[in-house]
Amino acid sequence: MKFTLEDQVVLITGGSQGLGKEFAKKYYNEAENTKIIIVSRSEARLLDTCNEIRIEAHLRRETTDEGQVQHKLAAPLDLEQRLFYYPCDLSCYESVECLFNALRDLDLLPTQTLCCAGGAVPKLFRGLSGHELNLGMDINYKTTLNVAHQIALAEQTKEHHLIIFSSATALYPFVGYSQYAPAKAAIKSLVAILRQELTNFRISCVYPGNFESEGFTVEQLTKPEITKLIEGPSDAIPCKQACDIIAKSLARGDDDVFTDFVGWMIMGMDLGLTAKKSRFVPLQWIFGVLSNILVVPFYMVGCSWYIRKWFRENDGKKAN
Ligand SMILES: NC(=O)C1=CN([C@@H]2O[C@H](COP(=O)(O)OP(=O)(O)OC[C@H]3O[C@@H](n4cnc5c(N)ncnc54)[C@H](OP(=O)(O)O)[C@@H]3O)[C@@H](O)[C@H]2O)C=CC1
Numbered sequence: 001m002k003f004t005l006e007d008q009v010v011l012i013t014g015g016s017q018g019l020g021k022e023f024a025k026k027y028y029n030e031a032e033n034t035k036i037i038i039v040s041r042s043e044a045r046l047l048d049t050c051n052e053i054r055i056e057a058h059l060r061r062e063t064t065d066e067g068q069v070q071h072k073l074a075a076p077l078d079l080e081q082r083l084f085y086y087p088c089d090l091s092c093y094e095s096v097e098c099l100f101n102a103l104r105d106l107d108l109l110p111t112q113t114l115c116c117a118g119g120a121v122p123k124l125f126r127g128l129s130g131h132e133l134n135l136g137m138d139i140n141y142k143t144t145l146n147v148a149h150q151i152a153l154a155e156q157t158k159e160h161h162l163i164i165f166s167s168a169t170a171l172y173p174f175v176g177y178s179q180y181a182p183a184k185a186a187i188k189s190l191v192a193i194l195r196q197e198l199t200n201f202r203i204s205c206v207y208p209g210n211f212e213s214e215g216f217t218v219e220q221l222t223k224p225e226i227t228k229l230i231e232g233p234s235d236a237i238p239c240k241q242a243c244d245i246i247a248k249s250l251a252r253g254d255d256d257v258f259t260d261f262v263g264w265m266i267m268g269m270d271l272g273l274t275a276k277k278s279r280f281v282p283l284q285w286i287f288g289v290l291s292n293i294l295v296v297p298f299y300m301v302g303c304s305w306y307i308r309k310w311f312r313e314n315d316g317k318k319a320n
C-alpha cells in the first residue's frame with residue numbers, strides 16, 4: 001500500500017500541537033482532496049489549531065511571489081470543509097467508541113490514521129507521582145491501543161494505513177524515562193502482533209529521536225541532566241523537518257521509521273524479531289551485528305559506570 005497524502009480521510013491523534021499539528025498542516029497544504037480530523041483532549045487548543053492552519057493556508061494563497069500579501073482574508077476560510085476536530089480523551093475506550101460512531105455518522109471513517117498522541121514526564125523514578133506514572137501508560141499506550149482497536153473493527157475488510165508513533169527510547173531505554181519508555185516499548189510489541197493479525201492493513205511504526213515541539217519544551221524543564229547527556233547525540237531537530245523525514249520515509253515504503261542517524265543505529269542494534277522494514281536493512285543488520293559484538297558491550301559498561309558516578313555525586317546515594 002503506497003503512502004500518499006492525496007485523496008485520504010486522515011485521523012490524526014494529538015493533532016492539536018507538535019508533530020500531529022505539523023502533519024495536519026502538511027495534509028491541508030499539500031493535498032486538497034484529503035479530509036483531516038484532528039483529535040486531542042483540549043477543545044480550545046483544537047479550535048485554535050484549526051483556525052491557525054486555515055488562516056496560514058489562506059494567507060499563503062493570497063501572497064504573491066515577492067512575499068507581498070495582496071488582500072488579507074478576502075474569501076471565507078476552508079470553504080471545502082476538509083479540516084475537522086473532535087475533542088476526546090483517547091485513553092478512555094468508551095470515548096474512542098463515541099468518536100468512531102461520530103465519524104461513521106459523518107461518513108468520515110479514516111483511510112489513514114496517525115497515532116501521534118503521546119508525551120513524556122522525564123524525571124527520576126522516585127521523583128514521579130503515582131498520577132504521572134499512570135499518565136505514561138494512558139497517554140502513550142492506551143491512546144494508541146484504543147484507536148487501533150476501533151480502526152480494526154471499523155475497517156474489517158478494507159485496507160488501512162495505520163501509522164503509530166513510538167520513540168527511539170523503545171529501542172534503548174535509559175535513566176529518566178521510566179514513566180515513558182516502557183509504554184513506547186509496549187507500542188513496539190503491539191505493532192509486531194498487529195502486523196501479523198491485521199493482514200489487510202499497512203502498519204508503520206515511527207521511532208523518532210528528539211524534535212522540537214510544545215511537549216518537548218515542557219519535558220526539558222524536568223529532564224535530569226544525566227538523561228540529557230545520554231540522549232545528547234539525538235539533537236532536537238525542528239518539528240517540520242521531523243514531519244518531512246517521516247513522510248518521505250513512508251512514501252519510500254519504510255515501515256520502521258527513524259528520524260535521525262542515532263535512530264538508524266539503535267534500530268540496527270535491535271533488529272531482532274520485531275523491526276523489519278526500513279531503508280538499508282542489510283547494511284543496518286550488518287552494522288547491528290558488528291556493533292553488538294564490538295561496541296555495545298563497551299558502551300554499556302561505560303554508560304552504567306557513568307550513571308553510577310552521577311548518582312553518587314548528585315543523589316548522595318548509590319544507584320542499584
Ligand atoms: N518531541 C520529541 O522529542 C519526541 C516525541 N515522540 C513522540 O511523538 C509524538 C508527538 O510528539 P510531540 O509532538 O512532541 O507531542 P506534544 O506533547 O507536543 O503533543 C501531544 C499531543 O497529544 C495530545 N494528547 C495527549 N494525551 C492525550 C489523550 N489522552 N487523548 C487525546 N490526545 C492526547 C495532546 O493534546 P491534549 O493535551 O490537549 O490532549 C497533544 O495534542 C508523541 O507520541 C511523542 O511521544 C517520540 C520521540 C521524540
Ligand SMILES: CCCCCCCCCCCCCCCC(=O)[C@@H](N)CO
Nearest residue numbers: 120167168169209210231233234295299
Ligand atoms: C554504541 C551505542 C551508541 C548509542 C548512542 C545512544 C544515543 C541514544 C539516544 C536516544 C535518543 C532518544 C530520543 C527520544 C526522546 C523522546 O522520545 C522524548 N523526547 C519524548 O518526547
